[in-house]
Amino acid sequence: xxxxxxxxxxxxxxxxxxxxxxxxxxxxxxxxxxxxxxxxxxxxxxxxxxxxxxxxxxxxxxxxxxxxxxxxxxxxxxxxxxxxxxxxxxxxxxxxxxxxxxxxxxxxxxxxxxxxxxxxxxxxxxxxxxxxxxxxxxxxxxxxxxxxxxxxxxxxxxxxxxxxxxxxxxxxxxxxxxxxxxxxxxxxxxxxxxxxxxxxxxxxxxxxxxxxxxxxxxxxxxxxxxxxxxxxxxxxxxxxxxxxxxxxxxxxxxxxxxxxxxxxxxxxxxxxxxxxxxxxxxxxxxxxxxxxxxxxxxxxxxxxxxxxxxxxxxxxxxxxxxxxxxxxxxxxxxxxxxxxxxxxxxxxxxxxxxxxxxxxxxxxxxxxxxxxxxxxxxxxxxxxxxxxxxxxxxxxxxxxxxxxxxxxxxxxxxxxxxxxxxxxxxxxxxx
Numbered sequence: 001x002x003x004x005x006x007x008x009x010x011x012x013x014x015x016x017x018x019x020x021x022x023x024x025x026x027x028x029x030x031x032x033x034x035x036x037x038x039x040x041x042x043x044x045x046x047x048x049x050x051x052x053x054x055x056x057x058x059x060x061x062x063x064x065x066x067x068x069x070x071x072x073x074x075x076x077x078x079x080x081x082x083x084x085x086x087x088x089x090x091x092x093x094x095x096x097x098x099x100x101x102x103x104x105x106x107x108x109x110x111x112x113x114x115x116x117x118x119x120x121x122x123x124x125x126x127x128x129x130x131x132x133x134x135x136x137x138x139x140x141x142x143x144x145x146x147x148x149x150x151x152x153x154x155x156x157x158x159x160x161x162x163x164x165x166x167x168x169x170x171x172x173x174x175x176x177x178x179x180x181x182x183x184x185x186x187x188x189x190x191x192x193x194x195x196x197x198x199x200x201x202x203x204x205x206x207x208x209x210x211x212x213x214x215x216x217x218x219x220x221x222x223x224x225x226x227x228x229x230x231x232x233x234x235x236x237x238x239x240x241x242x243x244x245x246x247x248x249x250x251x252x253x254x255x256x257x258x259x260x261x262x263x264x265x266x267x268x269x270x271x272x273x274x275x276x277x278x279x280x281x282x283x284x285x286x287x288x289x290x291x292x293x294x295x296x297x298x299x300x301x302x303x304x305x306x307x308x309x310x311x312x313x314x315x316x317x318x319x320x321x322x323x324x325x326x327x328x329x330x331x332x333x334x335x336x337x338x339x340x341x342x343x344x345x346x347x348x349x350x351x352x353x354x355x356x357x358x359x360x361x362x363x364x365x366x367x368x369x370x371x372x373x374x375x376x377x378x379x380x381x382x383x384x385x386x387x388x389x390x391x392x393x394x395x396x397x398x399x400x401x402x403x404x405x406x407x408x409x410x411x412x413x414x415x416x417x418x419x420x421x422x423x424x425x426x427x428x429x430x431x
Contacts, residue, residue, distance in 0.1 A: 005176075005208075006201040009169055010054055012061055018168075018197065019161040020051055020154050030055065030152065037063050039101060041122055043131040043141065046154025049196030052132035056103040059130065066090040066100040072109035080117045087127040099128050107131035108140035115142045122148050139280065156195020162186075165197055169204060179208055180216035188221035192228055194244070203228065245271070246281060249324075253282070254289045258328035265317075265324050275316040279305035282323055293333035293407040300326055333405030342401045353393035386420050 011017045014024055014031060023030040033039045039059060044052040060067035068083050087100040102118075104110070110118075121127045122145065129149055133140060137151050157165070163186070170181045193200035204219075206227055211217045245267050252260035268278055279301070286301040304323040308316035362372035377387045392398055404414035 004202065005169060005173060005205040006198045008173060008175075009165075009201060011051075011058065014058055014062075017051060017054065017058060018165050019157045020055070023152055023154070024055070034059055034062050037065075037098070039063055039065075039128050039130070041129040041149040043107065043129075043133060043137050043146075043149050043151045044154055045133050045135075045137055045151055047156055047196065048134055049198035049200075050154045050156060051197065052154060053105055056105075056130050056132065059101065060103070063098075063101065065098040065128075067103065068100060069103045069105070072104055072106040072114070075104075075114075077114050077117050080114060084118075084121045084127060087121065099125060101128045101130060103130045103132070105132050106134070108133040108135040108137070112142055115145050119144055119148075135277070157193075157197055157200075158195070159190055162190050162193055162195075162197075162200055165200060166204070169201060176204070176208060176217065179211060179213075182216045182218045184218065184220035186219065188224040189219055192224060246273075246278070249278075250281060250285055253285055253324060253328045254332065256328055256332065258325045261324045261328045262321060265320060269313070269317050269320075275308040275313055275320060276305065278320055279308050279323070282320075282327060286327060288337045289332055289334055290327060290330045291333045291336045291405075292410050292413065293331040293405055294409065297327055297330050331407045331409070333407055333410055335403060335405040335410060339402035346396075346399065346401070350393075350396065353395050356390060356392075356394055358389070359391065384420075388421065 014034060017024055020028075020030075022028060025031065030042075044055060046052060056069075060069075066087070068087065070079060070083060083102060087102065090100045102121075104118075107115075118127075118129060119142075122129045129145075131137075131141070131149065137146060141149075166183070166186070166189075170176055170183075189200065189203060192203060203224065204217075207219060207223065208217050210227055245264055249261060249264035249268065252264055265278070283298065283301040283305055286297040290297040300323055304319045307319040311319075357371045358374060358376040360367070360372040362368045368374075377389045379385050379387055381387075390398065404410035
């Protein structure tokens with residue numbers, strides 16, 4: 001039997017599961033659901049190789065209800081509807097232990113229509129949905145489905161988790177025991193694994209398969225590095241590329257280096273990264289790191305996302321390159337991002353302060369009698385379409401949250417704000 005090591009060691013119970021203690025440790029929400037056999041719909045979001053599918057299989061082995069699995073890569077609306085019909089039959093049967101569970105791997109690959117076909121069954125309680133995704137559900141899962149399923153984030157495995165996994169492989173796998181394993185160093189092994197359990201076990205698999213019979217499998221930094229360079233496809237390079245290289249790409253753009261941005265973009269294209277993922281990250285960067293210094297950056301990034309979604313690879317590389325270079329060359333500012341952080345902290349500190357009466361909506365006569373909207377100054381009735389009045393809650397007065405960046409565009413905005421809010425001539429007069 002030529003099963004990969006990752007499959008041979010796949011945990012069957014929660015006690016064998018490594019990592020994600022915030023979900024499956026003592027008192028963890030997923031552990032409580034499994035132990036009580038009361039599973040509600042949820043989506044597992046995390047990078048490759050952190051145990052999303054394994055956790056779903058453990059639930060299937062533990063909870064006494066019908067359990068169905070679909071892969072978003074190979075299933076369409078027809079397959080979804082067929083499974084839902086079987087779930088309806090199970091739900092009506094007196095012999096089933098409870099509501100059927102439907103696990104959908106890579107749910108982010110489902111189209112909107114495919115996700116819509118799930119909605120009614122989840123909403124009506126015909127089926128409990130468990131989804132797994134490596135992409136942000138906020139972008140990839142339709143809002144109605146998100147509102148009916150809790151999202152749980154899975155984290156990359158840390159060094160202690162990887163050490164536990166390595167020890168378990170050596171102790172429990174017959175093939176490795178037959179060879180014998182000598183561990184001299186683990187720095188390179190853990191670095192290449194990048195928090196991915198599957199990648200770690202695939203690397204060990206490679207080392208075992210490339211070691212002559214009768215010799216011990218030696219694990220040290222030199223051997224791991226040499227073997228992986230000789231066999232670049234022996235492990236899941238998309239995992240490392242997905243996190244390390246996108247980080248280098250974003251930091252190159254933020255650092256205004258168009259050459260490095262193009263290099264890392266080429267690495268992602270060569271590695272098969274999805275163009276929408278690259279474009280989406282550039283949209284975020286345009287708002288976070290360029291912002292008001294050049295508002296056109298976000299417009300171009302949004303247009304780039306639309307373009308690559310329509311045309312796909314290989315041509316999508318052209319607008320991606322144009323956008324990357326434009327963003328790298330743009331003036332940078334994170335003033336709005338930092339300003340929002342200040343505002344969020346202020347809200348956290350002060351709570352739900354009431355809206356001042358003059359800013360409240362007054363759709364009824366009673367509300368008007370209570371003072372709603374009274375003394376509100378309509379900006380367009382004043383010179384320059386501006387008049388000084390209080391817009392924050394009474395308890396706060398006026399707080400400065402946005403501070404301009406050191407760039408021409410925002411300095412112009414700052415000068416206009418200063419002129420408006422610190423007038424040199426008397427009170428404003430009504431137009």
